[in-house]
Amino acid sequence: MTLLAFVILFAAVVIGYFLNLRAARAIRAGGTPMHSLDGFHGGYAALMVLIPTFFLIILWMLFQGTVIDLLVKAGLPAGQLDGLGKGEIQLIMAELRSIAGGRVFGQPEDWKLEAAERLVSLRATSGLLLVAATAAQAAVLLYFARRRVSGEFRARQGTEGIIHGLMVACATVAIFVTIGIVASLLFETIRFFNMVPFWDFVLGTSWEPQIPLREDQIAAEGAFGMLPVFLGTLVIATVAMLVATPIGLLSAIYLHEFASHRARSVIKPVLEILAGVPTVVYGFFAILVIAPAIRSFGSDLGLPIAPNTALAAGSVMGIMLIPFISSFADDALGAVPRSLRDGSLAVGATPAETVLKVLFPAAIPGIVGGILLAVSRAIGETMIVVMAAGLIAKMTINPLDSVTTVTVQIVTLLIGDTAFDSPKTLAAFALGMVLFVMTLIINVAALRIVRKYREIYD
Structure with missing residues (x-):
């Protein structure tokens, strides 16, 4: 379904470009002076459809797995996850995803089979909703972009404004990604130095990063x-x-x-x-x-x-x-x-x-x-x-x-x-x-x- 959503997006971008291009040419042929070239009207429509709809698909793909997992957990029989740690719950969800993908090992419990079926159903529903949301948003944006075509509309400024905003957004993402990388390194490094003295790490001449498996293990401290x-x-x-x-x-x-x-x-x-x-x-x-x-x-x-x-x-x-x-x-x-x-x-x-x-x-x-x-x-x-x-x-x-x-x-x-x-x-x-x-x-x-x-x- 994700591929179908991208196909719909591509078709909408092409349709928007040629639709506005043809409309601008028709207005110019009728004798009305145009502020911007015809290609800018087509480019404005293409960008208006492409950027918001593309981000809709990306955000949907990023969050649909988390939402589906929450719905599957909420639909499990009462008491199945009580007293389990985070790692054990992750193992159960991994097993459910494996069963949903057709990789069944042994004889799973009935509640796991039902949960896997629910997972498959939610994935299919999510795919259909994604296609519907993509088509609906692309259609609304096409209608809005088509309505903007006129002799007074500054299509060149609008197109350049969208491109400028996109470049600013990309630069901002790059900055925040860099900050996130540094922050993740710094946070985990601070946790490490809470366990190991700073000067032992900086000036130490022995590197044996071992952890104890038993209380009496030799060199358990590392x-x-x-x-x-x-x-x-x-x-x-x-x-x-x-x-x-x-x-x-x-x-x-x-x-x-x-x-x-x-x-x-x-x-x-x-x-x-x-x-x-x-x-x-x-x-x-x-x-x-x-x-x-x-x-x-x-x-x-x-x-x-x-x-x-x-x-x-x-x-x-x-x-x-x-x-x-x-x-x-x-x-x-x-x-x-x-x-x-x-x-x-x-x-x-x-x-x-x-x-x-x-x-x-x-x-x-x-x-x-x-x-x-x-x-x-x-x-x-x-x-x-x-x-x-x-x-x-x-x-x-x-x-x-x-x-x-x-x-x-x-x-x-x-x-x-x-x-x-x-x-x-x-x-x-x-x-x-x-x-x-x-x-x-x-x-x-x-x-x-x-x-x-x-x-x-x-």
């Missing part, structure tokens, strides 16, 4: 020191940037200044393809190619190398980041005024001297901004680290050892059905909050560098 986790993150990010930065910068300089047009048309798309490769593919490449090569080379030199190493994960991550740095550097070099390059060549400087002493210093703001954004990407990478670096947190800066990162630990802590009522699961939010602050500082630093030094060359 250890939540973040230093090993963040140290591993920094080690892998450093290796990645040591690989990506020189290769990315040198490739950008070559493509911008020395490569022929034909070479650039081939090399640049190939570099950009690297940015579109899924991270899991990079992970496979790390564990199947890079890690065995590092172990083989280390054994020839007599070096002890772990099966999973920060060097393997960081190297492959650096390959992944090359297109980011190369593209930013290429754009920064291209933004340097042509007069600087021509002036340098005119006084006898070679192309290499021009790049190193004129173009590169002038493009430093954009280049540094791109490098810092690549650092943020390296810090937030997960899949490559999971596959190539390991899960054990260690206080080490040896790239030949196995380490872990913040994002990997967050994923590990939140795997499976988790309840946010223990230090083990809440630790993921504390790590996420610290990671959020770190990346925010890096992004702010990048913006400040760009704004501060760009004025020198404008």
